[in-house]
Amino acid sequence: MSHNASSALPQSRVWAVGALCRAVADALDARFNPVVVRGEISGFSRASSGHCYFSLKDEAGQLRCAMFRRAASLLDFAPREGDQVEARGRLAVYEPRGDLQLVVESLSRAGQGALFEQFLQRKARLEGLGLFDSARKRPLPVIPRAIGLVTSPGAAALHDVATALRRRVPHIPVVLAPALVQGAAAPADLIRALRSLYELADPQLDVILLVRGGGSIEDLWAFNDEQLAHTIVQSPVPVVCGVGHETDFTIADFCADVRAPTPTAAAELVSASRETWLGALDLIEGRLSDALTQRLDTLAQRLDRATARLGRPSGMIARQQMACAHLAQRLHQGALSRMADRSLAHERLQERLARALDQSLARQVQALHHAKTRLQLLDPALVLQRGYALLSDKEGRALSSIAQLEAGAEISARLADGQAQLKVLAKEQSRDGPTHEGGQ
Structure with a gap:
């Protein structure tokens, strides 16, 4: 092939090794995960960190596996060389060596795979019906008025949830709807318990917790019931599902508005801690203080503008003082009434x-008193007390120039303690400027 012909061919993308490994890992995750693999354990070892490493093999191939300490701690049997097992997990690429490996999330003896296959088929069917759509899922209430709880009265999950709620939100009531959480009768019992809470929901309940502790896939199978899934999505309030451990997934998890990794985590999701609300109260305190200061500053500016336009503002000052005092009293009473039912921390905020x-x-108030004093010093009445008089004609127009007077005109003179009627006998223009000659 000629050089020109080869240069006309499209050039392949040149990958960096790490980038190609990540791309392959993303493709595996999108195409296969989650995945269940059946095979024979080979080369099983447990590191001092608690992580387990082994291979799954059959007559046609072999796959490296890694099971991290958290998942390994949930094993209900001791894996041994040659055991036939089913591993549930996610295919990934170990980038430092470019090796394909299965990150195992749960491991069971061969025979449980049929249940998981049924789980995957049911999950795909319900997902196609839209039961898992994120668009229909609702946010959790910030401060629920009451919390509904569905679990077994004898389960450890009830103790865990009650302990968490008592520690974080002891003032919020909890309504327990007891139900079986394991066995053939459990799905119908769970549905009954949920529907009993639906009758109390809004305005009495704001959120419902559906919880139970961990177990095998058989133990958790009640939460994969199809009718239970439809009942969960019919809830009038948000549902938080906390079933099993962090690595356990059920159909109920996908149908709920929020999935929690454990029952305790479910309780924590609907109960903000005391420190969170104290921080919010501090923020509100700062905003109230800033708003109050700005409001008082605005009123003070309005008062300054009003006093500048008035000749004798004593009455206006008094009204402004009363308005400011009334406003301050309302703000004070409002702040106190809103905080009256708070805890000791709230009382400190009030103080x-x-x-x-x-x-x-x-x-x-002190600034108003100073303004009043300054304005009173400008009162025209004080000028009259020093011997001056305010002259006006018959129509009440002020006279300030000799040019406004005529001999024989009758004028009015206002003195500090009264008013006199005068008559102009003559007028004379001052050489140094306008002067007033009075009459009698």
């Missing part, structure tokens, strides 16, 4: 806010 309010109000 701090009240002190800030009183101090700010005192500063504003």
